[in-house]
Amino acid sequence: GLVENREAMLHGLQEGVVPLDPHHRVTVANDSARQLLRLPADCVGKDLAALAVGPALKDVLTQEQADPDRLVLVGERLVVLNRVPIRSRGRDIGTVTTLRDRTELSSLERELGATRTATDTLRAQAHEFANQLHVISGLIQIGEYDSVVQFVNGATLDRTRLNDEVTSRIQDPALAALLIAKASLATERGVTLQLDPASALGRVDDDLSRDLATVAGNLVDNAFDAVAGLPEGNVRVLVEDGEDEVTVTVRDTGPGISGVGLEEIFRQGFTTKLPGTAKPGSDSGRGFGLALSRVVCRRSGGDLTVANDNGAVFTARLKRRRPQP
Ligand SMILES: Nc1ncnc2c1ncn2[C@@H]1O[C@H](COP(=O)(O)OP(=O)(O)O)[C@@H](O)[C@H]1O
Ligand SMILES: [Mg+2]
Known part of the structure; x- marks a missing residue:
C-alpha cells in the first residue's frame, strides 16, 4: 500500500533522494541518487562510512550546513545537494538529501x-x-x-x-x-x-x-x-x-x-x-x-x-x- 507507493514515487523522480537515519545509514536511495552518487546496489541499510563515499560528499550529507545549495564534484559530475533534517514528534529521525545533476562537467567548465x-x-x-x-x-x-x-x-x-x-x-x-x-x-x-x-x-x-x-x-x-x-x-x-x-x-x-x-x-x-x-x-x-x-x-x-x-x-x-x- 502506502510504502510501495512511496517507493514507486521516489524511483520515478528525476531528482536523487537519499534519506539517512540518525546514524547516517541510508534508508532508501532512488535510482537517480544511486547513479549520481555512484552508490552500490546494496547500499540500503549501510552507513556512509561503509559505502566509500568521498569525504567532500560525506561532509555535505552529514554536517550542518549554512548554505542550502551545496556543490560537490562526484567523479566528473557536478551535483547540487540540499539537505533537510526530519523531525517527528519532537525527535530527530534523520535527514533527507535531494540531489540534482546540475551540470555535466562541460557546463561547469564553461561556468568556471x-x-x-x-x-x-x-x-x-x-x-x-x-x-x-x-x-x-x-x-x-x-x-x-x-x-x-x-x-x-x-x-x-x-x-x-x-x-x-x-x-x-x-x-x-x-x-x-x-x-x-x-x-x-x-x-x-x-x-x-x-x-x-x-x-x-x-x-x-x-x-x-x-x-x-x-x-x-x-x-x-x-x-x-x-x-x-x-x-x-x-x-x-x-x-x-x-x-x-x-x-x-x-x-x-x-x-x-x-x-x-x-x-x-x-x-x-x-x-x-x-x-x-x-x-x-x-x-x-x-x-x-x-x-x-x-x-x-x-x-x-x-x-x-x-x-x-x-x-x-x-x-x-x-x-x-x-x-x-
Ligand atoms: N599558486 C599557488 N601558490 C600557493 N598555494 C596555492 C597555489 N595554488 C593553489 N594553492 C593552494 O591550494 C588551495 C586550493 O586551491 P583551489 O582548489 O584552486 O581552491 P581555492 O582557490 O578556492 O582555494 C588554495 O587555497 C591554496 O592554499
Ligand atoms: Mg582556486
Missing part, C-alpha cells in the same frame, strides 16, 4: 572557465582605463602636456604588445582570449602576467580548447592570489605544443605550497582562502579549482602536478584525443 573571459576582460579593461584616465587628468592638471602624450602612447603600446605576443604564439582563440583577459586582471591587481617567449600552440579541437582555458584559468587565478600584495608579484605561463599532448606550466613568485602535503591541495574542498572574500564571479575560496582542473587533465589521459621552485610551479598535461580511425 572560458565564458567568464569576455566579462572579465571588459571589467578589468574598464577599470584599467579608469585608472589611466586619472593619471591623464592628473598630468593635465599639473600642466605636464608632453607626459600626457607619452603616457597615452605608452599605455596603448603595452596593451598592443601583449596582445600581439599572445596572438602570435597562441593560435587557439579561447586560450588566447583567456590570457589577454587575465593580463588585464593582473594589471588591475598590481601583479604582472607574462607569456614565456618559448610558448607556442597551434589550433586544437574544441574539447581540448575548452579544457585548456579551464585549467589555465584556474591556475592563473590561484597564482594571482598567491602573489597578491607581494612587491614584485609575477606569474609566468608557458604553453608547449607536443605531438600528443599540450603542456601548460604556471609559475609564480609567491610563497609556494607549505604547511601541507603537495597532494593535499588537490583535494576537493581544500582551501586556505576565506570563503566569501572572493570577488563576485570568482570561485576563489571554495577549494574547487584544483580538484576540477585535475579531473579535466586526467580525463584526457594527462595529469596536473605541482612543485615548489621559488614559488609554486603547476604543470598541466592535456592529451590530444586520438582521431577516431
Whole structure:
C-alpha cells in the first residue's frame, strides 16, 4: 500500500533522494541518487562510512550546513545537494538529501572557465582605463602636456604588445582570449602576467580548447592570489605544443605550497582562502579549482602536478584525443 507507493514515487523522480537515519545509514536511495552518487546496489541499510563515499560528499550529507545549495564534484559530475533534517514528534529521525545533476562537467567548465573571459576582460579593461584616465587628468592638471602624450602612447603600446605576443604564439582563440583577459586582471591587481617567449600552440579541437582555458584559468587565478600584495608579484605561463599532448606550466613568485602535503591541495574542498572574500564571479575560496582542473587533465589521459621552485610551479598535461580511425 502506502510504502510501495512511496517507493514507486521516489524511483520515478528525476531528482536523487537519499534519506539517512540518525546514524547516517541510508534508508532508501532512488535510482537517480544511486547513479549520481555512484552508490552500490546494496547500499540500503549501510552507513556512509561503509559505502566509500568521498569525504567532500560525506561532509555535505552529514554536517550542518549554512548554505542550502551545496556543490560537490562526484567523479566528473557536478551535483547540487540540499539537505533537510526530519523531525517527528519532537525527535530527530534523520535527514533527507535531494540531489540534482546540475551540470555535466562541460557546463561547469564553461561556468568556471572560458565564458567568464569576455566579462572579465571588459571589467578589468574598464577599470584599467579608469585608472589611466586619472593619471591623464592628473598630468593635465599639473600642466605636464608632453607626459600626457607619452603616457597615452605608452599605455596603448603595452596593451598592443601583449596582445600581439599572445596572438602570435597562441593560435587557439579561447586560450588566447583567456590570457589577454587575465593580463588585464593582473594589471588591475598590481601583479604582472607574462607569456614565456618559448610558448607556442597551434589550433586544437574544441574539447581540448575548452579544457585548456579551464585549467589555465584556474591556475592563473590561484597564482594571482598567491602573489597578491607581494612587491614584485609575477606569474609566468608557458604553453608547449607536443605531438600528443599540450603542456601548460604556471609559475609564480609567491610563497609556494607549505604547511601541507603537495597532494593535499588537490583535494576537493581544500582551501586556505576565506570563503566569501572572493570577488563576485570568482570561485576563489571554495577549494574547487584544483580538484576540477585535475579531473579535466586526467580525463584526457594527462595529469596536473605541482612543485615548489621559488614559488609554486603547476604543470598541466592535456592529451590530444586520438582521431577516431
Ligand atoms: N599558486 C599557488 N601558490 C600557493 N598555494 C596555492 C597555489 N595554488 C593553489 N594553492 C593552494 O591550494 C588551495 C586550493 O586551491 P583551489 O582548489 O584552486 O581552491 P581555492 O582557490 O578556492 O582555494 C588554495 O587555497 C591554496 O592554499
Ligand atoms: Mg582556486
